Amino acid sequence: MQGVAEMIEKEAVKMQMKEIVTASFSVPSLKESVLTSIEEHTKQSDFLFGRLAGVHYQIFSENMKETERIAASVELMMLAGDMLDDLVDQDSLETTWNKAPLTTSLHIAIGLLLAGQKAIVDLLIDDHKKAKAQLYISSRLLQSVNGQHMDVTYDIQTEAEYIEMVKKKSGSLVAMACFVGTALADAEKNTVIIEKYANDIGIAAQIDNDMDALYRWDEKNDIKAKKKSLPILYMLTSKRDNLLKQYFSNHVDYNELYVQKEKVIQQMEQEGAFYYAKVMSQIYKEKALQEIEKLDVNDRYKSALKMIIL
Template sequence: MLTLDEIQLPIKEHLKRFEKTFKASMQSSAPLLDRITGYLIKQKGKQMRPMFVFFSAGVSGGITESTYHGASLVELLHTASLVHDDVVDNSNERRGFFSINALWKNKVAVLVGDFLLSKGLLLSVKHKEFELLRIVSEAVEHMSEGELLQIEKARHLDIEETIYYEIIRKKTASLIASCCACGASSAGADEDTVEKLRLFGEKVGIAFQIKDDLFDFGLDDVGKPVGNDIKEKKMTLPLIYALNTVAKSERRKIINLVKNHNEDTEKVAEVIEFVKSNGGLEYATERMLQYQQEAFDILATIPNGGEFKTGLEQLVRFTTERKK
């Protein structure tokens, strides 16, 4: 499998320039905000979302100045959502760093998230990127709905497979879909191409989330089962499938463990073993690869694209073959 550094070679110079424009878009006259946004920039992740924006623009007509605006807008709103998520989840860590709420408390973290959202809005208005703003705003709307739907269902642990897909389509896939749609729109693509790439991104996003679900049934750095989703009472695809393969009495027993014993390491390990022994991991992997193939099928309908299309294909494979 290629590394992200190898995949991004066709757009490497664009990403370098993007980093500078993104950093500039976060600047503030308030010293505390500057200190916090500087800290956020140091936590730079894999840059997969900007990569989807640039590659999608490349296959849709070419990277333009508008593409940089789209990438910055997506990253601003995505970063804001992560800061807010850490407050909601009471999380003290993000990408190996202390979270903003852990260092500066919840009030500051919420305000920082609001600041980043406003920066995204102002960036769009300043450059008259109203279509890009519409695309990304819809994604933020769907992300919020997905989170709330997950919270609602977690209370009863009654998520069926169709509801699970609805949650991850909104919560995770909508943002990657918006990256691809923004890229296509920024290149001046017609509505049909923009929609194709939006749907392509949605399929990739669903596959990406299923891969994350599978990680939770693996091992951590010291060889112990992870089980974080179980501890948080999240009903993921491997567990949902396994529950649907057993008798009602067994199903009730496992749901009870997730609901009432999710802090007990031995009970969590029992749930993990239940999922493994009832085909949950195999089924989830099969579905992940199905969504990956559906993404490839959509991409194949877009003519030409050259190295940018190859880059998108490699990026999709990375999402399903990554080790963490």
Template sequence: MHQDIQEHMYRMVDDYVYVEDLNGLLKSFIADKGQEQSSWARITFCTHYMLGGDSPHIERFAAVTELINLTLDIIDDLQDQDQTDKPWMKAPQATTLNTVLAMIMGVVGELGQLQVNGKMLFEATQIIARSINGQHKDIINASVSVDDYLIMTQEKSGSLFRLACFMGYLSLECPDETIEQLHELADCIGLIHQIQNDMRDLVRYDVKNDLYFKKRTLPILYLLSIEDEAFKPLKDYYAGKITADSLLHDKEAFNQMIHDSGCLEYSRVVQSICLQKAEEIYAKLQAASPWKEKFREITYGDFLHA
């Protein structure tokens, strides 16, 4: 994270949190996030400049993007009870929840100071609410089909990319067609990244493995659809007939079954279709160089080079 963006986030904390220990804790969360190679602020910058923006407040808008995503990351970790090395997971849960509330108020207050109008505030809340709805579907394992998964992922993950773009164009006069293209592109990017995460998480055997939460991700939905006796233990596990320990008693054999099943290849095919659609939308997008090219490189360029 760029130092200027981090300083704006610290300043937002100072504006709204005067209790010393809570202020310090919030800043430690921001500092931890700052060590990651986060792209959210850069997406906001690229969107703004490729659409002709020159706002003197773009760094503040980008800082809001980062603060919202940090807030959602913390909530996600609290829900999943993972990432135990993170400072927000080490702090008492009640205190961490207070930091979440403080960050939400900081975001609202910052947008107010930036004189974001009611229509734009409404659109921002719609995008964030869409992500929350998708996140809830994920928590309750609502996806029982590939179509369910695709919709849920666009809501949950695509909305985060929509938000980063939105913070870049909210101060601009943009054609409805351009905004619609950015939203569709963001949904494709969200799918591309989430499918990659799902493939990675399926073949790791720690608390992050999606199997332990009985999640129905894209590769797992493929496995559950296979009519073969070898996959009966997996179906029994999802039906609650056997435990995770029984399913994974021979992790090496189970891992080999996953690799032999074709579920990862299937997921890569779906991912490549999303990449193709992203490229089609990107080609039609009317935006200025070199920012348009930087936007592509930041959001999904690595997958094109894989």
């Protein structure tokens, strides 16, 4: 069997993204920057959101037509979100959007967000289905904005608060991708199940991203911004003294901590902070897999979804 997931080829989705951008941006310099940004995004991303949107459309419509266009539309919106997130956090400083003047970076991000939404509107699919998809896009993007703000401004103290923030920040985006596909297929009856596994996939992905950021101090500003991810919370509740405790209690400043970054990572590994986060990520992935099994669809479609998560 050729699985549904393999049918959504990354290179084909990238070409659709570029086609949408070429038709949407008329100023040559801006268009060139956007196309370069797509190339950079392709190298860094597995297109999780776009593939989820495309696969859900295929699952519930059993239709291959428009699948790659749907995946590309959603992936453009996700790239816009990544750009805005990087600009706020001052992460990924070597990317096109962060090296460009702020006004250009904002034009790229906002343009991509609008181009992705317009591409949904332009699909050769019934208008009522596209209207439902647009409602999911706006509602879940707003929910994610609230989660992003919590991440930046809230003083998260507990694991429960962290999970709630991540549900809003990341789970809502995964749900958006899944629901765009189901709405365009005009499928509604599995909504509760999809919501559950979308949240679980989003939480697992965010935990993985947070762990990755802790190893990439020169590219990510999570520690400098004192974001309390799962491994950080683990270290702050440890009975042993450690450099992160000293930093978060303002006994050590960031420059002093950065000089000892290898020791910080070593302490986190020795204390089991990364191991704990990996276990929690796997737990949420397993929860998602269990929910997928409850879908009222053919087993080959369930397998396609599981391949994306794993």
